[in-house]
Amino acid sequence: MPDVILEVRSATKSFGGLKAVNNLSFDIYEGEILSLLGPNGSGKTTTFNIITGLYEPDSGDILMQGESIAGLDPGQIYARGISRTFQMLRLFSNMSVLENVLVGMHGRTKANVLDCMFRTPKMRREEVQSVERAREILAMFPGRFPLARHMQPAASLSYANRRRLEIARALAGEPKLLLLDEPVAGMNPAESLEVMQQIKDLRDRGYTILMIEHDMKVIMGASDRVIAMDHGVKIAEGAPLDVANDPAVVEAYLGRRGADAAS
Amino acid sequence: MAEMTARVSGFFGRMPRWVYVVIALALAIAFPLLEQFGLMQTLWLRLGTRVLVYVLLAVGLNLVLGETGLLHLGYVAFFAVGAYTTAILSSPRFGIQWNFWVIVALAMGLSMLFGFLIAVPTLRLRGDYLAIVTLAFGEITRMTLNNWETLTNGPGGIPGIYPPNIFGWTVDSPLEFFYVLLVAVVIVIYLLGNVKDSRIGRAWNALREDEIAAHHSGVRPMRAKMLAVVMSSGIAGLAGAIFAYYQQFINPTYFLFMQSTIVVCMVVLGGMGSIPGAVLGAVVLDATPEVIRQAFTTWLPGAFGRDFLPGVQSALQTDFDRYRMAIFGLVIVLMVIFRPEGLLPNKLWKREVHEEDPRELEKTHQHLFDFEEGKQDLEV
Secondary structure (H helix, E strand, C coil): CEEEEEEEEEEEEEEECCCEEEEEEEECCCCCCEEEECCCCCCCCHHHHCCCCCCCEEEEEEEEEEECCCCCCCHHCCCCCEEEECCCCCCCCCCCCHHHHHHHHHHHCCCCCCHHHHHHHHHHHHHHHHHHHHHHHHHHCCCCCCCCCHCCHHHHHHHHHHHHHHHCCCCCCCCCEEECCCCCCCCCCCHHHHHHHHHHHHHHCCCCCEEECCHHHHHHHHCCCEEEECCCCEEECCCHHHHHHCCHHHHHHHHHHHHHHHC | HHHHHHHHCCCCCCCHHHHHHHHHHHHHHHHHHHHCCCCHHHHHHHHHHHHHHHHHHHHHHHHHHHCCCCCCCCCHHHHHHHHHHHHHEEEEECCCCCCHHHHHHHHHHHHHHHHHHHHHHHHHCCCCHHHHHHHHHHHHHHHHHHHHHHHCHHCCCCCCCCCCCCCCCECCCHHHHHHHHHHHHHHHHHHHCCCCCCCHHHHHHHHHHHHHHHHHHCHHHHHHHHHHHHHHHHHHHHHHHHHHHHHEEEEEEHHHHHHHHHHHHHHHHCCCCHHHHHHHHHHHHHHHHHHHHHHHHHHHHHHHHHCCHHHHHHCCCCCCCCHHHHHHHHHHHHHHHHCCCEEEEEHHHHHHHHCCCCCHHHHHHHHHHHHCCCCCCCCC
């Protein structure tokens, strides 16, 4: 059994009277792709937000490699090795492709303001290393970010490439755990399959991945395990096929009568 | 080569950056000589000196407004702190004359401290709220200067500021001040250009574009914004110190809210987030009204006879300041219509602002589509 990298322990988060995430517990194992599945409003993105520090859980705890990270801010959680992408793209549109990835490295680089003012050798060395590493990361998406594109504004990329760039920016933080919020949303089937393959490649490179996805092809094709949620509660967990056929999951999507008809 | 790859966001277009820098510097160095050789009235040299003060202010505010995207409307307060520090420590007001370097360091230090103190409560606010609160702080500063009579002599101001002594050189003519300011401008632009082109500059830009995503990339928003505000306050303090020395007299009316607005206009006119833009914005906005006034009161009557547009001529001669603001307004309106990205925009912004032109957008999309399909190489 591989080691647990992230542990969510009875996390709860309410907005007013609505329990968006209710007493949720699960583990993520090192080197796996774990998918979160569930109808809209079932608490998947809220789960992401409490893991990455955008929200603090009302109760419960989150452990990254055994240490509690609940209540830390997003910057601190980034420093612990968790990076994420967003459901609605959040790129730095007016910055170049390369700069987007370089910003992803911000917390990993050290040059202070005086180093930067006087371009000290230390700063220049770090800058050259950062640019090299950024180009390496962009090269993980073969053919998608040729050198000619590196200086273009992120806003000029096609939609699918913007999604890829967001993943690249998250990778620039050298995370151990990568959270992808609907990585193939809005893509055509061919693009989805390509991104799915790229996600599996990332796992093979040693990243652990937690993703939210609606595309069943991608979930079935990429995930090692799946957790299904509804109304903020975990309703099923296990291998992709088992979860997809779980009566509780079918009911969550189709309603009771739909579930009866399906069985 | 290493240096070249490290510079990922040069702010000029295709020509090597140094060509433009050398041209601009040569023009600036030659400018006062025109007056020396009797080719230009002293009036223009004085204007040039004032323009350089505005250049410092515009470049400083660009850090906050253009790079970090914070609408700070109380910028003149830091200019005032620098100017009053100088006036108090080098004038007959208290009969003291401190060393130039000590005063410059103090003026910058106090402005930075003041910037920091204002930033602590205000930077938690966003957008319009930040603008309103900083505007209020700017006014509070001016009112304090106006009313703290024991220190500042209130509305009477502080006259007779002693000229600075820089390593035994007493600076007291517009020509000398022009060169002192030019040196200050060059140093400030060099250092800021370096910071802009580094991880810190990128962090500022990222905050401007999307604060949440920046925070998730390890940028600490409060710290980075604070740094931008404190640095730009220091530059305003420096500008204020030299301004006070040059002007030899200051009172609170030099630090009206309108001054903050003018500097904001300069940054917007030049192109937000672009250092050369800020410089050009300051030159154009400060020099244009004066050129127009001279044109109507001296040049055109000289060319077409004395009775040329009699009403306009006398109006401009008597209360020009009112028309100055009207000209400002007109320039800004024309800019927003015809060149919203500014005169010398940061090249990445240009495309964004014009994106709404459907033909352009279609071209871009078709181009990218062809590229995706492998029909065409992407031109860069």
